Structure formats: structure tokens, C-alpha cells
Amino acid sequence: MTFDEVLADLQAQARTTKHAETGLWVAAQLRSRIEAGKLKPGSKLAEEALREALGVSRNTLREAFTALHAEHIVTRIPNRGVFVAHPTADDIREIYRVRRFLEPAAVLWAGEAPLEPLEAIVKAARAAATAGDISGMAGANQDFHRALVNRAGSERLNSLMDQVLAEMRLVFHSMAANPAFHQPYVEDNARIVELMDAGDRAAAADFLSAYLGRAEAQLLAAVER
Amino acid sequence: MTFDEVLADLQAQARTTKHAETGLWVAAQLRSRIEAGKLKPGSKLAEEALREALGVSRNTLREAFTALHAEHIVTRIPNRGVFVAHPTADDIREIYRVRRFLEPAAVLWAGEAPLEPLEAIVKAARAAATAGDISGMAGANQDFHRALVNRAGSERLNSLMDQVLAEMRLVFHSMAANPAFHQPYVEDNARIVELMDAGDRAAAADFLSAYLGRAEAQLLAAVER
DNA sequence: AAAAGACGGATTGTTCAACAATCTGAGAGA
DNA sequence: TCTCTCAGATTGTTGAACAATCCGTCTTTT
Numbered sequence: 350m351t352f353d354e355v356l357a358d359l360q361a362q363a364r365t366t367k368h369a370e371t372g373l374w375v376a377a378q379l380r381s382r383i384e385a386g387k388l389k390p391g392s393k394l395a396e397e398a399l400r401e402a403l404g405v406s407r408n409t410l411r412e413a414f415t416a417l418h419a420e421h422i423v424t425r426i427p428n429r430g431v432f433v434a435h436p437t438a439d440d441i442r443e444i445y446r447v448r449r450f451l452e453p454a455a456v457l458w459a460g461e462a463p464l465e466p467l468e469a470i471v472k473a474a475r476a477a478a479t480a481g482d483i484s485g486m487a488g489a490n491q492d493f494h495r496a497l498v499n500r501a502g503s504e505r506l507n508s509l510m511d512q513v514l515a516e517m518r519l520v521f522h523s524m525a526a527n528p529a530f531h532q533p534y535v536e537d538n539a540r541i542v543e544l545m546d547a548g549d550r551a552a553a554a555d556f557l558s559a560y561l562g563r564a565e566a567q568l569l570a571a572v573e574r
Numbered sequence: 575m576t577f578d579e580v581l582a583d584l585q586a587q588a589r590t591t592k593h594a595e596t597g598l599w600v601a602a603q604l605r606s607r608i609e610a611g612k613l614k615p616g617s618k619l620a621e622e623a624l625r626e627a628l629g630v631s632r633n634t635l636r637e638a639f640t641a642l643h644a645e646h647i648v649t650r651i652p653n654r655g656v657f658v659a660h661p662t663a664d665d666i667r668e669i670y671r672v673r674r675f676l677e678p679a680a681v682l683w684a685g686e687a688p689l690e691p692l693e694a695i696v697k698a699a700r701a702a703a704t705a706g707d708i709s710g711m712a713g714a715n716q717d718f719h720r721a722l723v724n725r726a727g728s729e730r731l732n733s734l735m736d737q738v739l740a741e742m743r744l745v746f747h748s749m750a751a752n753p754a755f756h757q758p759y760v761e762d763n764a765r766i767v768e769l770m771d772a773g774d775r776a777a778a779a780d781f782l783s784a785y786l787g788r789a790e791a792q793l794l795a796a797v798e799r
Numbered sequence: 800a801a802a803a804g805a806c807g808g809a810t811t812g813t814t815c816a817a818c819a820a821t822c823t824g825a826g827a828g829a
Numbered sequence: 830t831c832t833c834t835c836a837g838a839t840t841g842t843t844g845a846a847c848a849a850t851c852c853g854t855c856t857t858t859t
Contacts, residue, residue: 396840429840
């Protein structure tokens with residue numbers, strides 16, 4: 350590595366270093382608790398209580414709120430406060446509109462990226478399925494779809510997909526969870542990798558698009574009940 | 575319109591009202607000046623000077639900074655300040671990575687949306703071309719690509735595309751502008767609409783993808799000089 | 800004379816406390 | 830039962846303060 354390369358590396362490091370340290374930390378704390386389901390959809394995030402619990406100032410807390418709001422994880426109602434987002438039917442439609450765009454496109458047009466990560470995730474999902482590990486299956490499913498988009502190699506598409514998947518987790522938390530929901534998708538995902546491996550990316554994209562449509566319909570039916 | 579619909583409408587209004595009013599207003603002010611080229615890439619946005627010029631508090635100004643930072647319009651260097659973003663070659667590659675994903679997908683999979691808006695923009699672009707109106711052509715070109723993605727009807731894809739196009743404008747501001755750059759794309763866009771109208775969306779998508787590749791190469795060559 | 804190190808001024812990062820604006824809920828009155 | 834009013838509570842916004850970091854200049858060393 351030349352000296353110039355070291356300089357460039359140091360500069361990149363410096364540019365990506367955390368600068369709003371505390372605010373981001375608070376946002377991460379809240380995010381993890383929301384995604385773990387400890388803060389349920391609809392819950393109000395009272396400023397004063399959180400401020401004291403976290404030991405930060407109101408300004409810092411509100412900075413964290415802004416970040417979570419941008420991620421669609423919380424809802425802001427003016428002069429009323431911040432609430433854990435409670436995805437509606439329209440939100441679910443929007444989520445799947447994005448997914449039916451991003452994921453088939455990734456299957457079709459991210460050709461040169463390796464398939465090994467996908468195969469590894471399918472393997473893990475099968476292991477979780479035989480072990481009856483529901484949350485393991487759910488996690489592997491999310492990992493699979495994230496990895497699919499990740500093959501495009503775009504930072505912005507990755508973060509869009511991360512946001513959408515985070516909202517998906519909120520959807521699961523906001524309805525009575527059906528333990529068997531993720532089961533059929535283990536083999537569906539395996540089939541997609543199989544088709545891609547065989548070079549038939551068009552068929553893989555079609556199959557994926559159809560199954561995203563099925564999943565959407567299933568969630569819409571569940572949420573409208 | 576029924577009473578319930580009026581209620582829903584009012585609720586939607588209330589939810590979309592500006593809540594961080596001042597901060598968003600400041601962000602909009604800065605954004606418009608940056609995109610108009612009045613604040614050139616690389617310029618430092620000094621806090622104290624802007625604070626006084628805008629008549630807002632430092633806190634509010636910094637809130638606007640974080641918003642612009644999230645849009646990749648400004649760069650933050652810890653303890654050094656905020657600068658108007660200066661897109662690198664890697665940034666251009668990332669922009670086109672996203673565009674070659676979003677736009678062909680929109681051509682292929684946003685089938686039922688009307689074509690009239692696209693045709694109107696092509697007409698406006700031709701008028702600007704015959705009038706020799708460079709910035710009119712540039713604007714129509716951006717409008718065209720935004721409208722293309724807009725047909726998908728997804729709020730998030732729209733805002734991603736808006737961000738990418740905003741960064742494109744920064745690219746144009748950060749290099750010696752070639753007045754003839756936008757010219758050939760007027761007829762290329764017309765051809766895309768033509769192919770879509772004929773029902774041959776696959777051909778339209780291929781054509782679009784190829785021409786995005788050409789544009790990327792052209793910009794990369796210009797920026798590396 | 801050139802390079803390294805130390806110092807002071809200026810700018811940014813972070814927090815706190817106060818005031819203004821708005822909403823919620825209870826009670827009075829028709 | 831409904832509407833209106835008012836007090837308490839919560840949020841939106843701001844200004845000021847302190848700590849941390851950086852830049853330019855001067856001094857020291859070789």
C-alpha cells in the first residue's frame with residue numbers, strides 16, 4: 350500500500366466516523382427495542398420519561414427521533430409527540446410496491462455477483478426449519494432478501510431495502526403472529542437460488558415477483574381482520 | 575365526498591403538515607441555493623454566518639444540516655464543518671447504479687400507468703431544443719426521468735429518485751458544463767416513449783439501460799479530466 | 800534554512816434551561 | 830347529552846454555555 354493510498358484510507362475513515370455520537374447512540378437504543386418488540390406499535394415515546402431513563406438532554410433525544418422518523422420507524426404528530434409506527438394496509442402495499450421493484454431487478458441485473466451468500470442463508474433457513482426455530486426462520490428470510498438486493502452493490506439500494514425490512518418487522522409486531530407464516534418461504538427462496546444458478550434469471554424474477562404478491566395478499570388479509 | 579372522507583382528508587393534512595417548521599424551511603432555503611448553483615460544490619457552510627443571515631438559532635441550522643446530509647447534498651467533516659457535496663467518480667457510479675436499477679424496472683413493471691405525462695415532457699423538451707434553451711432541455715430531461723419512476727406510484731422510490739437527481743445537478747455544477755450534453759437525450763427519451771407506446775417494454779428498457787450506460791461513461795470521462 | 804513542536808484564536812460538538820404554542824381532559828352551563 | 834371554557838401537561842423552538850478539536854503562527858531544534 351502506497352503512502353497516498355494510506356492517506357485516502359485515513360480520509361475515508363475520518364469522513365465516515367460518527368460525529369453525532371450521542372444522538373445516534375440513542376437512536377440505536379430505541380431502534381433495537383422497537384424491533385425486538387419491546388416497544389409495541391402505537392406506543393407513545395414520551396420525551397420526559399425517555400430523557401430521564403437514557404440520561405440525555407431533550408435535544409439529543411429529539412435528534413434521535415428525527416433519525417427514526419426518517420426511517421419510517423416512528424410517526425410524528427405535531428404537538429402530540431412521537432409514536433412507534435403502526436403500519437396500515439397502505440403501508441404494506443407501499444412496502445411490497447418497493448420490494449416487487451427492487452428484488453426482481455436485483456435478480457435480473459446483478460449478474461456477476463456471487464451466489465454463495467444466498468446459498469449459505471438458504472442452508473441456515475433449512476436448519477432453522479428442521480429445528481422448529483421460528484424466529485431463526487424469520488431472520489433467515491429477511492437475510493435472504495437483504496442479500497438479494499445487496500448483490501447490486503449499491504449503498505443506497507441497500508439502505509432502502511434495510512428500511513423496508515425494518516418496517517416489515519413492525520408489521521409482524523403489529524398483528525397476531527402466525528408461527529407458520531415463514532415456513533413455505535424457506536423452500537421458495539431455495540428455488541430462486543436454484544433458478545439463478547441454472548442461469549434462468551427471468552424465471553427466478555417471475556417466481557420471486559409472484560411470491561411477493563402472495564405474501565402481500567396474505568399480510569393484507571391478516572391486517573384487515 | 576362523504577363526511578368520513580373529509581375526516582380522512584383532514585387527518586392526512588394534519589399528518590403531513592410541517593412540524594419541524596423552521597428547520598425544514600432553512601433546509602429548503604439552502605437546498606434551493608445549492609441546486610441553483612449559487613453555493614458551489616466544495617463551499618463551506620459556516621454556521622455563524624448562516625445563522626445570522628437566516629436569523630435562526632444554531633440548533634435549528636444544524637437540524638437543517640442533518641437533513642441535507644441525509645440527502646447527500648452536503649458533506650460533514652467532524653470538527654471541520656459542513657460543505658456543499660462535491661461528487662466524486664465513485665458517487666457518479668453509485669448514482670447510475672441506482673438509475674440503471676430503478677428506471678428500467680419502472681419501464682418494465684409500471685404498465686397500467688398513463689403515458690401522457692411522458693409525452694408532454696418530450697414535447698416540452700423538443701420545444702426547448704428548437705429554441706436553443708439549454709437549461710430548459712436539462713430540466714425537461716430530469717422531469718422525464720422523474721416521471722418515469724413516478725409511474726410506479728411508490729412514494730419511497732420517488733424520493734430516492736429525487737435524491738439521485740438532486741445529486742446529478744451537483745455533478746453538473748461541479749464540472750465544466752458542456753452545453754450540448756443534454757441535446758441527444760431529447761430524441762432518446764422520445765424513442766423510449768415510442769417503444770413503450772408500441773407495447774415493447776423490454777426493448778424500451780434495454781434502450782434506456784444502454785443510454786444510461788453511455789451517459790455514465792461520458793460523465794466519468796469528464797470528471798476524471 | 801527546513802522541519803518539528805507549542806500556543807492562542809476560532810469553529811464545531813453537545814448539553815442545558817427557559818419561553819411560546821398547542822393539545823388533553825375535566826368541569827360548568829345550556 | 831352536548832358544547833364551551835380553562836388549567837395542567839407536553840411539545841416546538843430558541844439562546845447561551847462549556848468542552849473538544851482544528852488552523853495558523855511563532856518558537857525551537859538540528
